[in-house]
Amino acid sequence: MKRHVFSYPKDGSHKQWIRPRLVILLSTGDLSQVAGSVAKDLYHPIGRDVIACVLVEEPKRDEFIKKLQHSLQLMDERLHTHPNYLRSVETIKRLNCSTIHIEDIAEAGTKKQCHNITPGSPIVVLDFPQYYFGDYPPGIITLNSFRNISDAVKLCKRESLKFDTASVWSSKLAECFELVSRLDMPSHFAFNCMNAPFVSLAQYTHTNGMVLIVQNIRYEILAVNGKIKIVAFLIK
Incomplete structure (x- = not known):
C-alpha cells in the first residue's frame, strides 16, 4: 500500500x-435532491463536513435506494486503497451487511458471493449505525429507515x-421544527438544503431570536430547551 495514502487527506480529517453531517429525509421531502447530494458526497x-448517516422515512426507503443506486460513480481514485475504506470493506464482509454499491459484474459471474463490490465503489451500509466502523471517517455512509419522528x-x-x-427534508415545516426541538444535537439545522454554511455565524450563538439573511439563505437563531440552535432556509 502506498505510503502517501496513510496521510491523506493532509489536514488529518481521516x-x-x-x-x-446527518441527513433526514421525511416522506414529503425531495427524494431526488437528497439522493443526488448523497451520491455526490460518496x-x-x-x-x-462529510455526510456520515442518512435516515429515510420508511415509505421512501425503496425508492430512495433505487435512485441512489443509479446515481453512484466510482470514488476519487485516491480513496480506492485508503486503509479506512479497506477496513470498512472487511467489516462489511465479516458482519454480512446489506449494502448499496457498484456491482463487480465479472466477479459476480464467476463466484457466488454476497459482496461483489467493484474496487473503488462507494458503499452505503444498510441498517447499521456508524459506530460499528470505528471512531474515524470509514469511507462509507450508513442508511437507516424510521417509521415516525420518535423513531x-x-x-x-x-x-x-x-x-x-x-x-432535514420535508414539505412540512412543523416536522422539521419538531426535530429541532427533540434532538439535543446538532446545533445547526438546514431545512430542504444540504450545504448551508454555518461557520461564519459563530459570533451569534448567544443571540436568541435573531434573523439573518446571507446571500440567498435565511438563518434563524433560536433558544431551544436552553440551547442555542441555528436553522437555515433557502430563499427562492
Missing part, C-alpha cells in the same frame, strides 16, 4: 470526524457521533 466520503430521534441518539449539521 483520523477523526470533523463536522460530520465520491469523496473521507474528510471534513428518527431514537436512531439519532443511538449514534455516538457529534453531528455538526442535520439536513
Whole structure:
C-alpha cells in the first residue's frame, strides 16, 4: 500500500470526524435532491463536513435506494486503497451487511458471493449505525429507515457521533421544527438544503431570536430547551 495514502487527506480529517453531517429525509421531502447530494458526497466520503448517516422515512426507503443506486460513480481514485475504506470493506464482509454499491459484474459471474463490490465503489451500509466502523471517517455512509419522528430521534441518539449539521427534508415545516426541538444535537439545522454554511455565524450563538439573511439563505437563531440552535432556509 502506498505510503502517501496513510496521510491523506493532509489536514488529518481521516483520523477523526470533523463536522460530520446527518441527513433526514421525511416522506414529503425531495427524494431526488437528497439522493443526488448523497451520491455526490460518496465520491469523496473521507474528510471534513462529510455526510456520515442518512435516515429515510420508511415509505421512501425503496425508492430512495433505487435512485441512489443509479446515481453512484466510482470514488476519487485516491480513496480506492485508503486503509479506512479497506477496513470498512472487511467489516462489511465479516458482519454480512446489506449494502448499496457498484456491482463487480465479472466477479459476480464467476463466484457466488454476497459482496461483489467493484474496487473503488462507494458503499452505503444498510441498517447499521456508524459506530460499528470505528471512531474515524470509514469511507462509507450508513442508511437507516424510521417509521415516525420518535423513531428518527431514537436512531439519532443511538449514534455516538457529534453531528455538526442535520439536513432535514420535508414539505412540512412543523416536522422539521419538531426535530429541532427533540434532538439535543446538532446545533445547526438546514431545512430542504444540504450545504448551508454555518461557520461564519459563530459570533451569534448567544443571540436568541435573531434573523439573518446571507446571500440567498435565511438563518434563524433560536433558544431551544436552553440551547442555542441555528436553522437555515433557502430563499427562492
